Amino acid sequence: xxxxxxxxxxxxxxxxxxxxxxxxxxxxxxxxxxxxxxxxxxxxxxxxxxxxxxxxxxxxxxxxxxxxxxxxxxxxxxxxxxxxxxxxxxxxxxxxxxxxxxxxxxxxxxxxxxxxxxxxxxxxxxxxxxxxxxxxxxxxxxxxxxxxxxxxxxxxxxxxxxxxxxxxxxxxxxxxxxxxxxxxxxxxxxxxxxxxxxxxxxxxxxxxxxxxxxxxxxxxxxxxxxxxxxxxxxxxxxxxxxxxxxxxxxxxxxxxxxxxxxxxxxxxxxxxxxxxxxxxxxxxxxxxxxxxxxxxxxxxxxxxxxxxxxxxxxxxxxxxxx
Amino acid sequence: xxxxxxxxxxxxxxxxxxxxxxxxxxxxxxxxxxxxxxxxxxxxxxxxxxxxxxxxxxxxxxxxxxxxxxxxxxxxxxxxxxxxxxxxxxxxxxxxxxxxxxxxxxxxxxxxxxxxxxxxxxxxxxxxxxxxxxxxxxxxxxxxxxxxxxxxxxxxxxxxxxxxxxxxxxxxxxxxxxxxxxxxxxxxxxxxxxxxxxxxxxxxxxxxxxxxxxxxxxxxxxxxxxxxxxxxxxxxxxxxxxxxxxx
Numbered sequence: 001x002x003x004x005x006x007x008x009x010x011x012x013x014x015x016x017x018x019x020x021x022x023x024x025x026x027x028x029x030x031x032x033x034x035x036x037x038x039x040x041x042x043x044x045x046x047x048x049x050x051x052x053x054x055x056x057x058x059x060x061x062x063x064x065x066x067x068x069x070x071x072x073x074x075x076x077x078x079x080x081x082x083x084x085x086x087x088x089x090x091x092x093x094x095x096x097x098x099x100x101x102x103x104x105x106x107x108x109x110x111x112x113x114x115x116x117x118x119x120x121x122x123x124x125x126x127x128x129x130x131x132x133x134x135x136x137x138x139x140x141x142x143x144x145x146x147x148x149x150x151x152x153x154x155x156x157x158x159x160x161x162x163x164x165x166x167x168x169x170x171x172x173x174x175x176x177x178x179x180x181x182x183x184x185x186x187x188x189x190x191x192x193x194x195x196x197x198x199x200x201x202x203x204x205x206x207x208x209x210x211x212x213x214x215x216x217x218x219x220x221x222x223x224x225x226x227x228x229x230x231x232x233x234x235x236x237x238x239x240x241x242x243x244x245x246x247x248x249x250x251x252x253x254x255x256x257x258x259x260x261x262x263x264x265x266x267x268x269x270x271x272x273x274x275x276x277x278x279x280x281x282x283x284x285x286x287x288x289x290x291x292x293x294x295x296x297x298x299x300x301x302x303x304x305x306x307x308x309x310x311x312x313x314x315x316x317x318x319x320x321x322x
Numbered sequence: 323x324x325x326x327x328x329x330x331x332x333x334x335x336x337x338x339x340x341x342x343x344x345x346x347x348x349x350x351x352x353x354x355x356x357x358x359x360x361x362x363x364x365x366x367x368x369x370x371x372x373x374x375x376x377x378x379x380x381x382x383x384x385x386x387x388x389x390x391x392x393x394x395x396x397x398x399x400x401x402x403x404x405x406x407x408x409x410x411x412x413x414x415x416x417x418x419x420x421x422x423x424x425x426x427x428x429x430x431x432x433x434x435x436x437x438x439x440x441x442x443x444x445x446x447x448x449x450x451x452x453x454x455x456x457x458x459x460x461x462x463x464x465x466x467x468x469x470x471x472x473x474x475x476x477x478x479x480x481x482x483x484x485x486x487x488x489x490x491x492x493x494x495x496x497x498x499x500x501x502x503x504x505x506x507x508x509x510x511x512x513x514x515x516x517x518x519x520x521x522x523x524x525x526x527x528x529x530x531x532x533x534x535x536x537x538x539x540x541x542x543x544x545x546x547x548x549x550x551x552x553x554x555x556x557x558x559x560x561x562x563x564x565x566x567x568x569x
Contacts, residue, residue, distance in 0.1 A: 183425045183433050190422045193411035200371060200405075201472060202397035202426030258413075 003177070008322025012173045012264050016042070020166035024159075032162050036230065041271050043169040043223045044244075045251035045263035046176050051216035052249070053258035054185060055209055056192035057107070060115045060245055061122030062220065067239030068125055069095035069221020071135055074228045078144045079134075084151070088164065088225040095221030096214045103213040107206065110195070119242065126240035140235030147229075161230045165223065172219045177260045177322060179215070188212060192258070243288055247274075250291050253298045256305025260322045265306055270294075323382075324349040324480055324511050330369055330379030332362075332535075339365045340376070340535040347480075352502070352512045354526030354543070356519070358555060362535040363515045364406055367482050370513075371403050372396040384479060400428040402473035403482035406515070408465040410457035417453040420444055420471045427476020436475070443475040447501055463494050467501075474505065481505065483514040487521055499525055519565040523547060531555065 003009040016039070023035045048062050073091025076082040082090065106117040130138045151157035179185045187208050190198035199205050228234040247270065255266025270291075277287040302309050307321050325347040332340040339362045347353050355363050368374045370381050372393035381389045388396050402423070411419050417440050424436035424443075431439060444450040447467040452460065457468060466486050473481050483502070487495050499521055506512055516522035522529070522543075529546040531539040533555040539546050546552055 181433075183431075183436070186418065186422055186425055186433065186436075189414055189418070190411050190426075193413055194409050196373070196393075197405065197409040197411070198422065198426075199393045200373065200397060200403060201422050202394050202428075202476065203422065204394045204426075 007320045008260065009177055011320060012261050013170055016170050016173065036162055036165060038268055038271050039165050039169045040223055040227060041251060041267035042264050043172045044220055044248050045267040046172045047216045047219040048248045049252045049257060049263045050176055050179055051212055052252055054180060054188040054192060055212050058115045059118045061118035062248055063245040064122040064125045064240060065095040065099060065217040065220040066224040068098055070224020070228045070239055071129055071234055073225025074141060074234045075135060077229060078141060078147055084229060088222045091225035092218040092221035096218040099213045099217030100210060103210040107209045107213060122240055122242060126236050130236040138236060140233055143229065143232045158230060161226050165226045168219065168222050173260060180260060247291055250295045253295060253305055256307030259307040262305050262307040323347065324384055326382040328380040330376045332365055332369055332374060332376045338535050343537050345530055345537065345540060347511060347513060349511050350509065351527040352506050352525055354522040354529045355513060355515045355532065356522060356529060357532035361532040363532055364484060367403060367484055371401055371482060398428060400479035402427065402476045402478035404469035404473055404484055404486055406484040408469055410465050410468055412458035414457060415454055416449060416457050416468060419457050419468055420475045423472035423475035429477050439475050443471040446474060447471045462489050478510060480511045483512060485515055485517065487516055487518045495521055
């Protein structure tokens, strides 16, 4: 089947395309900021889903790739004067490289052991960066103002960063679809269902898992660079927040793991709820507690998430929601 | 010889699971592997296809030493198997399950080609009507057929069948035996573990008997059935002894 005839392929892409185009047309700063946070959540959740949803490996510390990649990209951009595009790719590549090296070791672990190891990696990276002088140690780095001048001042630079994130998000969704519908992806799904049986059928599980880990680490690195450039500074406390990792998991589980559309819906849905909770006088300090409770309820009652639930109950929508 | 097993020894802690197991399997035959429960039959399969690395000994498949190779490497050289406890990939459809076999087996097929091969294999085992169902929805007999289809789609030279008849009713057994014969007639060599004595005696060219990890007899079905050591091994189970003697 030709992919463009399949709504499951183009629907998520068109949603993000139209969404970003509307933001660009209206050209309002507050709207851009909201869309930035939402698109970032979609990109991060979709990246995590490529690992979590397709191989079933739960990475609890996935935010480490956002942090490390973001730090590296920020350093290249601000200290080395690289252009934004190159710096973002550089940040992504560093995350991918770290994932490749770490993956060889930790992907031998399964289940809870893997999840725990990924938390350890995040904490180790935070401790390392806090003591790494080229990255500014515990105080982090501030953007060199001349970096904004290249893009016509801070105002313009923020719009360019937004466009970048918008495109990156679409690329993540595209990759997510292509992986799922490839021969490689079928091998991953086999690993998710029964890794030993998959290997007996000839799936090279160690290699496939490592490649997947690398793909799912690359995009958070790119997104991290864009995010910290937009913020103008980066510090260890912002880059390696474990709760963001958990929120990524909630987004994927809420939307439906192992689907392309799920992380998109889950991220937007969760961020919307989070925005509501943070501004409500009763819940403002409890939004993480709500996230935790949600994760529990989803796993107990709708393990397939929104998209999975709809797919199971309305078979005709299966072609629309991938 | 398509498969040569030489002096294979495997221990789990204090349990001697296999001791110096040696046999050859010529191409195109059906070799039956029997023995009481816990004799080490499935362990032997796991050693042959790379799930376990034996402590000692060699497994030579089509002239190549495959001992201690990971199971996916052995699979890609054309050795497929089914599991005694069926292991379908639950969330995938029946067809997708079989496509994994076709994509990652001896011939590395694209998804499109794999779909065609999967449908062929499903037709051969009689599951084509259920191709679009989730594999978790099949009953045990159908799951056994699914395991066979997955193995067949890999286009193996040798297939290891682990108790494909267990839990089936007599008419299902007869149908499955037809399927096994048809696979052999395609030119695929078969090594099968079975507890249903009449079936395995009828279908095998040769029989191996394992007891406490030791190969106690090997030969034609009638020779093995009259071997006093084999009868003794089964004496704990009078019904099986009677079955053997009746053969």
